[in-house]
Amino acid sequence: MIEKEPFQLDYERYAINQSLKKIAKKYALKNVLEVPAAGVKAMPSLYSLGFAEAECEVTLVNPEKKGLDAWKDLHLEVKEIKTEKLSELPLEDNSFDLVWNFNTLSLEKNYEETLKEWIRVSKTYIMILCVSGYNVGSPIHRTLHKINNVEWTHGNKLFLYPRKVRALMEKNNLEIVETNVMNCPLWPDTVGFRDMKFHKMKKPMEIIEWDVPTLEYMKKKEYPFWIKAMYAFESIPVPLFLKYSYAHLFYVIGKKK
Secondary structure, three states, X not given: OEEEOOHHHHHHXXXXXXXXXXXXXXXXXXXXXXXXXXXXXXXXXXXXXHHHHOOOEEEEEOOOHHHHHHHHHOOOOOEEEOOOOOOOOOOOOOOEEEEEEEOOHHHOOOHHHHHHHHHXXXXXXXXXXXXXXXXXXXXXXXXXXXXXXXXXXXXOHHHHOHHHHHHHHHHOOEEEEEEEEEOOOOOOOOOOHHXXXXXXXXXXXXXXXXXXXXXXXXXXXXXXXXXXXXXXHHOOOOOHHHHOOOOOEEEEEEEEO
């Protein structure tokens, strides 16, 4: 089964990469751990590409081969670590400048224990990146699950809201140094129609062979004009409380005390 990532994902990947490069520069990051290196209805193990483009040393926890092959095809170096439990990493204390997660901590039943482990292996920073529950598409998505009688599979809903993520991180002795957004195009996110398609497919996501236009853009170092234009729109300074309504993703960065 071949699934082509839609134009919304093309833009998301570009916007994430640009944001990660800015974060790497702002916090002078040299080495980064993404845990786990999964995929959210998309080709797995590609979310840290922006850090690699910023010349960070990137390590992925439990990456998938198809994702690692893409890194190799892009001539970007990456390391991998395998573990059965995300709350038990085979790493020493204070191993990475930044440990970060893309929208899957919410799926962990013992998410607080898992977060503590990530804090242990971080030298300085922890970043949690989540889908925004304030986006106008979010209530539509939740309604679609109810209408279609499909179980909510996107984890604990506290991770939809920045203030709750901040509270969780502060509870675990992290000093919040930044709360911000990324991937803020004109269309709504998390509406859920594509999500319902995958639920009705009733087949494991692992069987999907992904067609990822972004990889070709990165190889050629050339992106379509519309993507760059949309990112110019995203970069317009807007108060954060207003931007939440159209941001697809938000992130919170905490610093170890």
